[in-house]
Amino acid sequence: MKNYLLPIQALPVPQTSEELYLDLLKRCLTRSLFAKPVVRHTINPRSLHLRMANKFIRAVLRPLNLELVHCRRSDTSDYIESTHEARTRHEDAETMVGLKQLDQMQAAITDVTKRNVPGDLLEAGVWRGGMTVFMRGVLKALNERRRKVWVVDSFEGLPEPQIDSFGWRKGDMGVSLDEVKENFDRYGLRDDQVVFVQGWFDQTLPVAGIEKLAVLRVDADLYESTQIVLNNCYPLLSVGGYAIFDDYLNLADCRRAIDEYRLEHGIRDPIIPIDKRAVYWIKSETLS
């Protein structure tokens, strides 16, 4: 069995109690701490016939306290990267992203705090909320009491896609607000520095009352959702702040929305890859 506790690349080996807490938090949120060479996932087929067969078999097995599961091989790298092979990780993890992205988020929040870059932290597209739980955890570890974490989602999954080359469907990845709040509670991190914003981005973001951001993370999977978040939130990002995009390298529609926005506003800050999916840049000037 491989060693799942290898130090991850972006940060030095944790030494202080704060660093050790954040290290453990990352390994819990991704479930890398509990990783095994084979993971068992409930079967959730897309085709109607297979769904019906699955339902029937489940009904037969339930009285016997048996369950039908899909066994998949798992590897250390599945927990480090944020590839769509997240399926080969534990299915109950609170975030889809891997350890590299959590490391980068920790480094980004630590950096804006050290440099006194003004503003809050925001994630648009939170699913089960794991990344935002982590953002709050980093603020706690840094004893940073002024900044808030904005947790922005429909809490009912994706809207009907308008432009989509991937095959998303309305409602995909729907997780309720209650479930996300419960996940914060589970880690003891729900308090008045966490603001939940529920609804479609185009309706909520313009009126949410966000004043200034030091870290903006966009993880919305769709062209138009990414575009809406950029239009509403990028102007609020302080110079010296981090713009982080989960799907730049793996979803062509998201990349296009981001490239178009950069072109339209003459943004030339270098794009830095985080893992096989995500990138970031540091905002160097206010928008023209």
Ligand SMILES: C[S@@+](CC[C@H](N)C(=O)[O-])C[C@H]1O[C@@H](n2cnc3c(N)ncnc32)[C@H](O)[C@@H]1O
């Ligand atoms: C890939 S998931 C986010 C994953 C999460 N950041 C994590 O760390 O695991 C995408 C999320 O974006 C949300 N979303 C996408 N477009 C949206 C929109 N227009 N309005 C509100 N929520 C949206 C979905 O509800 C879903 O929860």
